[in-house]
Amino acid sequence: MKARRLAGLALSVTLAVSLLLTACSDGGGREAGSAGGSQSAGEEQVTLRFSFWGDTIEKKTITEALEHFEQETGIQVEPMHVPADYLTKLTTMVAGNVAPDLGYLSSGAALSWGADGKLLNLATLIDNDPEFKREDYLDQIWYEIAPDHIIGMSTAVEGYGLMYNKDLLLEAGVEMPPVEAEKAWDWDTFVEYAKKLTFDDQGRNALDPEFNPDKIRQYGLQYDPYNMMAAVVSNGGNFLTEDGKEFGLAKPEAIEAIQKLADLMYVHHVSPTPLQTKNLPETALQTKKVAMTVSGNWALQAYGEQDINLGVGVLPKLKTSNTLLDGAPTVIFQTTQHPEEAWLLYKYMADPESVLPLIAGGLWMPLKKEWYSNPELINQWAAGNKAHPDGYTEAFMVQTIENGIRTPGFEVKNLDKINALVTPALDLVWTGKRSAEEALKEVEVKVQPLIEGYYGR
Numbered sequence: 001m002k003a004r005r006l007a008g009l010a011l012s013v014t015l016a017v018s019l020l021l022t023a024c025s026d027g028g029g030r031e032a033g034s035a036g037g038s039q040s041a042g043e044e045q046v047t048l049r050f051s052f053w054g055d056t057i058e059k060k061t062i063t064e065a066l067e068h069f070e071q072e073t074g075i076q077v078e079p080m081h082v083p084a085d086y087l088t089k090l091t092t093m094v095a096g097n098v099a100p101d102l103g104y105l106s107s108g109a110a111l112s113w114g115a116d117g118k119l120l121n122l123a124t125l126i127d128n129d130p131e132f133k134r135e136d137y138l139d140q141i142w143y144e145i146a147p148d149h150i151i152g153m154s155t156a157v158e159g160y161g162l163m164y165n166k167d168l169l170l171e172a173g174v175e176m177p178p179v180e181a182e183k184a185w186d187w188d189t190f191v192e193y194a195k196k197l198t199f200d201d202q203g204r205n206a207l208d209p210e211f212n213p214d215k216i217r218q219y220g221l222q223y224d225p226y227n228m229m230a231a232v233v234s235n236g237g238n239f240l241t242e243d244g245k246e247f248g249l250a251k252p253e254a255i256e257a258i259q260k261l262a263d264l265m266y267v268h269h270v271s272p273t274p275l276q277t278k279n280l281p282e283t284a285l286q287t288k289k290v291a292m293t294v295s296g297n298w299a300l301q302a303y304g305e306q307d308i309n310l311g312v313g314v315l316p317k318l319k320t321s322n323t324l325l326d327g328a329p330t331v332i333f334q335t336t337q338h339p340e341e342a343w344l345l346y347k348y349m350a351d352p353e354s355v356l357p358l359i360a361g362g363l364w365m366p367l368k369k370e371w372y373s374n375p376e377l378i379n380q381w382a383a384g385n386k387a388h389p390d391g392y393t394e395a396f397m398v399q400t401i402e403n404g405i406r407t408p409g410f411e412v413k414n415l416d417k418i419n420a421l422v423t424p425a426l427d428l429v430w431t432g433k434r435s436a437e438e439a440l441k442e443v444e445v446k447v448q449p450l451i452e453g454y455y456g457r
Contacts, residue, residue, distance in 0.1 A: 045076065046075050046338050047075075047077070047078060048075060048076070048077045048078070048100075048101040048102065048336075048338060048341055048342055048345055049077075049078045049080050049100035049101050049102075049103075050066055050077055050100060050101065050345065051080040051081075051082060051103030052079070052080070052081060052082070053083060055083075057358070057361065057363070058363060059083075061355060061357045061361075062079065062081075063081070065348070065355055066079050066345075068354070069345055069348050073341075075341050075344065077345065080103065086104070086106075087105075087106055090103075090105065091109070094333070097335055098335075099335050099336075100333060101336040101341075102330065102331060102333065102336065102342045102345060102346055104328060104329075104330055105331045106328050106409075107143070107329060107407070107409030107415070109416070110151055110152060110329045110331055111145060111409075111412075111415065111455055114143070114145045114152075115145055115455075118333065118334050118335075119151045119152070119332065119333060119334055120151075120333070120336070120342075121151070122151065122332065122343075122346075123148045125339070125340075125343045129347075131347075135369075137153065137350070138157065138367060138368070140157075140325050140404055140406055141153045141154040141327060143329045143410060144455065145455040146456060147456070151329065152331040152332075153329060153330065153350055153367060154327030154328065154330075154367065155329060155349075156327055156355075156359075156363070156366075156367065157297070157325065157365035157400060158297045158298055158324075158326040158327050158365060159296070159297050159323050159324070159399060160227055160230055160294065160296050160326070161297075161312055161313060161314055162292055162294060162312060162313040163285070163293050163294075163299060163300070163303060163312050164176075164177065164285070164291055164293070164311050164312075165286070165291055165310070166309040166310065166311040168197060169291065172197055172205075175193075177313025177314070179391035179394040180394055181314055181322075181402070182321070183314075184314045184315065185316040186316065186317060186318075187318050189316070190316035191264070191268055191270065193220070194206075194264070194270035194291075194292065195207045195220060195268060195270055196220065197218070197219075197221070197270075197292065198216060198221075199218045200212040200213070200216055206270055213269035217289075218288055218289060218290070219271060219272050219289065220270040220271070220290075220292060221264065221290070221294070222271055222272060222277065222284060222294070223261060223271045223293070224295065225261060225426065225429075227294050227324060228258055228261055229324055229407055229408065230315055230322060231257040231258070231260065231318060232253070233320075233405045234257065234317050234322055235254070235257040236320075237251055237252075237254030237256075237257060240408075240451060240453070243453075244413075244451070244452075244453030244454045244457065245453065246451065247440075247444050247447045249422065249440050255437050257318055258429060258436040258440070259429075259436040260318070262430065262436060265430075266432045273430075273431070273432065282302065283306060285303065285310075286308040297362070297400075299362075300312075300362030300363075301358075301361050301387060302362075303362070303386075304361065304362045304386040304388075310386070311389055311390075311391065312389055312392050314399050322399075322403040322404070322405045323396075323404055323405065324407055325400055325404030325407070328409070330346065332346060350367050350368075352366035352371050352377075352381070356381065359371075359381045360380065360381040360385060360387070360388075361387055362387030362388065365396070365397070365400065366381065372397055372401050378393065378397070382397055411454045411455045411456055412454060413451075413454060414451070417450050418450050418451070421443050421446050422447060425439045425442065425443035426439065426440075
């Protein structure tokens with residue numbers, strides 16, 4: 001596979017150089033030559049800037065991948081790692097016309113910037129590239145703001161599921177969560193098991209009439225409200241209505257699901273409140289402060305590095321079994337002077353082989369279909385390592401492919417402005433100050449004028 005990929009890159013580089021020698025443009029009328037125009041395109045040493053966020057492990061792997069790309073193509077790449085305030089810095093750079101050539105971008109900014117013409121349309125590059133086949137990649141990863149107007153692919157796939165400390169479930173005599181969608185716990189069963197795993201300082205679980213919710217030493221569950229859309233969709237709701245004309249979170253199905261999540265904290269006392277979560281260590285599963293958690297695939301990287309008997313399962317369901325499918329896009333900025341070379345790097349970074357340490361390490365899931373179907377490729381990342389315990393291929397890999405529901409960030413127009421209203425309204429629910437119905441019905445009248453439907457539909 002490596003040899004085939006290098007051959008494809010060599011051919012692509014040759015084609016790109018040929019195009020540059022004939023004074024190709026980036027679609028905006030600019031010649032793809034040096035910034036000062038003093039050198040001809042054929043003499044220019046092209047340097048690309050690639051911006052990204054991430055922890056120490058991600059920084060190391062991405063930087064090494066960029067170095068390998070340099071060695072294989074002769075195109076230089078300047079890594080631009082921004083660990084904090086990423087969008088603020090990128091916004092300033094875009095406004096100053098000094099954006100990087102390509103890099104990560106939040107989904108909300110990508111949609112709005114793409115609609116404003118600040119990002120390249122990848123459809124043209126894809127159509128002109130005989131080496132690239134869109135059908136090789138998962139259908140769910142594309143950011144498409146209009147027919148034949150693609151602004152990016154997800155940087156990586158991120159599915160969601162249950163993660164738990166097996167030792168705590170064994171100590172409590174509780175069966176392990178199912179890994180198959182058809183066996184997913186219904187909500188009442190899920191709550192019952194979470195109660196069996198929640199203990200006060202006297203060792204009484206949350207099913208005991210004497211249980212003291214003010215003195216909890218172990219929570220049965222940690223459920224980040226950010227993950228609410230899986231429950232909302234499982235209950236038949238969505239962020240917007242199907243026709244894209246109304247605020248879906250204010251509809252009965254969504255309100256019911258969101259209230260059930262709040263009830264985990266304030267009625268059943270099996271999940272910590274936002275304030276209580278702040279006092280929990282990042283090693284809450286390992287240190288037995290929490291028995292189960294709901295999170296995205298990326299959390300497996302940290303758990304794989306901890307001394308923990310880790311297990312995984314599918315999410316509980318309300319009406320149907322599903323998972324969230326998340327993943328902010330990588331984009332090419334319209335201001336790049338080197339669109340062909342940027343596309344070569346874009347393809348390289350989308351290839352699972354280039355970033356395999358991040359995939360095998362648990363941070364990412366691959367973009368290409370064959371990495372979910374070819375047993376040889378699956379064994380390179382999803383099996384036989386601490387970050388991918390027994391049951392992972394069913395609970396995460398299969399569930400993501402077969403029942404993955406894309407987050408609103410892939411397609412909801414005006415999402416950033418809508419969320420600026422919705423997030424503080426939901427904060428009142430997560431802090432126990434308002435019911436889901438009160439908070440969402442109140443904000444609905446403010447959200448409705450901002451609703452513009454979906455991109456790409």
